[in-house]
Amino acid sequence: MLLATLLLAAGPALAADGEMTGAPVPWGMGLQQAGGVLKRTIHDFNELVFWIIVVITVFVAGLLLWVVYRYSAAKNPVPSRTSHHSLLEVAWTVVPVLILIVIAIPSFRLIYYEDRARDADFTINVQGRQWYWHYAYPDQGNFSFDSYAVADADLQPGQLRNLTVDNPLVVPVGATVRVITTGHDVIHSFFIPSLGVQRYAIPGRALETWFQVDRAGTFYGQCNQICGTNHWFMPIMVRAVPKPEFDAWVAQAQARFAQGQAPGYPEPAPVAVASAAR
Ligand SMILES: [Cu+2]
Structure with missing residues (x-):
């Protein structure tokens, strides 16, 4: 948490009504503010790895400076002929292995924590399509709808450009939401940084993840697998x-959404593809 506090001195992006906005900020250096438990766990892991990197960097830089000073040609007119030092060699093999184990244990724990919802309150089916998202709520009567980005020309004041959509996903605060992703055409990726959610949406496969939002607000993400024009x-x-x-x-x-699809935005014009046979 300390690192997050240092890098995000602005504090949580809370509106006057106490609602949080999970979105990128200008000149943001750190991870996005956490809107739920998954992201907080990611912050903690990120901080652990960050401080390990700091210690290693300072140690190696210090060693380098010391060697440059202590073993310079000026100070050692007769060069040492030492070529082996068993204890040192064991140390620089074993110590990095121990460091990697210290990183690996919480890393795997986090991967498995994100992997599957325990006692989910309900499920949302997410399908990536070229180029919009299709959401279904099977536990609430199985209605489904498309979610399109709002074009610049239609943007209302206060709406975030390239992040606002016509039909957002809506979830209750505090609920454990299971997410099942699939792809309709090509591989997409369902990515919401402030909630710690990232899953591929792959045609012919169903992948699971989950999230829990612990305060009211709006949380933005994007497809983060390059999927076409x-x-x-x-x-x-x-x-x-x-x-x-x-x-x-x-x-x-x-x-x-009972009558099928909400109007939404028209499909983008198909890209002209050269039809010449190869
Ligand atoms: Cu996509």
Whole structure:
């Protein structure tokens, strides 16, 4: 947490109403603020690795300076002929192995923590498509809808360019949400930095992950697997709201998306592909 505090001196991006915005900030140097437990765990691991790197860098730089000074040609007119030192060789083999083990244990623990939801409250099916997201809520009546980026011309004041969508994912604050990803056409990737979520969306495969948002707010992400011409234009937007508000949203979403697809934005024009046979 210390590192996060140092790098993000601005503190959590909380609006006047206490809502958090999980989005990149200008000149942001560190990881995005955590909107949930997964991201906090990632912050902790990042901090552990950061301080290990600091210690190693300072130690190696110090050694180098000391060697340059102590073993310069001026100080040693007759060069040493030492070529082996068994203890040193064992040390510089064993110590890095120990350091790697210290990194590997929490690293694997984190990977398995992210891998599967325990006692999920409900599931959201996420499908990456060229170039928008398709979301389904199987546990709330199995309604589904498309989520398109809002074009610059339609952006309202306060909306984030290239991050705001027409139909965001909505989840209740505090709920454990299982996410199952698939790809419709090519490989996409479902990535929400402030929630610590990242999963490939691969055609013909179902991959699992989960997240939990611990405060109300809006959390932004993007497809982060290059998936074609409009890859840059398939953002992700998650609204975390109190449970009663979520239930109300589900009720209206069931009605609104019952007839199939919401209007959304028109599909981008297909890219002209040279049809010449090879
Ligand atoms: Cu994509």
